[in-house]
Amino acid sequence: MEHTEIGVVRTKIERADPEAVAELSKFGVATVHEAMGRVGLMRPYLRPVYPRARMCGTAVTVLLQPGDNWMLHVAAEQIRDGDVVVAACTTESEDGFFGELLATSFRARGCRGLVIDGGVRDVADLEGMDFPVFSRAVNAKGTVKATLGSVNVPVVCGNALVRPGDAVLADADGVVVVPRERAAEVAAAAAAREAAEEGKRAQFRAGKLGLDLYGMRGPLAALGLRYED
Numbered sequence: 582m583e584h585t586e587i588g589v590v591r592t593k594i595e596r597a598d599p600e601a602v603a604e605l606s607k608f609g610v611a612t613v614h615e616a617m618g619r620v621g622l623m624r625p626y627l628r629p630v631y632p633r634a635r636m637c638g639t640a641v642t643v644l645l646q647p648g649d650n651w652m653l654h655v656a657a658e659q660i661r662d663g664d665v666v667v668a669a670c671t672t673e674s675e676d677g678f679f680g681e682l683l684a685t686s687f688r689a690r691g692c693r694g695l696v697i698d699g700g701v702r703d704v705a706d707l708e709g710m711d712f713p714v715f716s717r718a719v720n721a722k723g724t725v726k727a728t729l730g731s732v733n734v735p736v737v738c739g740n741a742l743v744r745p746g747d748a749v750l751a752d753a754d755g756v757v758v759v760p761r762e763r764a765a766e767v768a769a770a771a772a773a774r775e776a777a778e779e780g781k782r783a784q785f786r787a788g789k790l791g792l793d794l795y796g797m798r799g800p801l802a803a804l805g806l807r808y809e810d
């Protein structure tokens with residue numbers, strides 16, 4: 582039974598199916614969020630630290646204490662190829678928990694990126710490395726290594742629940758969490774949605790109006806919309 586506690590590292594986690602995660606990685610965050618039934622989005626204050634950052638992988642979760650990045654080093658050992666790290670904090674904290682050194686270490690373990698409900702630094706180097714990071718702040722202020730948190734416990738990051746092994750997708754539009762059991766089903770729904778959008782795109786390109794494509798004229802008239810010269 583999973584639950585959140587302080588001072589524990591879970592070394593065995595169940596990850597979303599890698600093929601389903603590879604499939605999910607083909608889509609944008611908005612498409613996946615819609616395909617899931619409009620759930621799973623983190624709050625929009627989590628932003629990429631450089632333009633065009635994008636990532637998809639299975640979550641190694643970290644519960645940090647404010648101003649303390651010790652658990653990120655503990656988490657590094659739990660990373661497997663294809664993982665992303667999702668770090669939440671017990672209390673709001675915008676210190677610079679993470680930078681290019683930790684990114685170098687994470688990448689060496691096969692990490693595809695980081696989402697952190699806190700601050701990061703060395704962003705020019707992170708961009709140079711193309712190591713995708715989504716954070717709530719960029720902050721040069723350093724952190725200590727003094728207090729225990731946890732690794733691979735369920736966390737709430739950007740107001741969204743993330744369990745170890747869930748699929749996490751992030752791009753310029755935001756961050757979405759796909760429960761690990763739903764990864765394949767959501768990827769299929771995203772593909773169907775994309776195909777439907779391609780049909781609409783072709784019609785918009787040809788000059789068709791949403792008013793006609795979506796049959797909006799009748800409902801607008803029923804509500805009394807008037808056109809005046």
Ligand SMILES: O=C([O-])CC(=O)C(=O)O
Nearest residue numbers: 678679680681682683684
């Ligand atoms: O070392 C730290 O405390 C965070 C950092 O700047 C890095 O990882 O490069």
Ligand SMILES: [Mg+2]
Nearest residue numbers: 680681682703
């Ligand atoms: Mg640094």
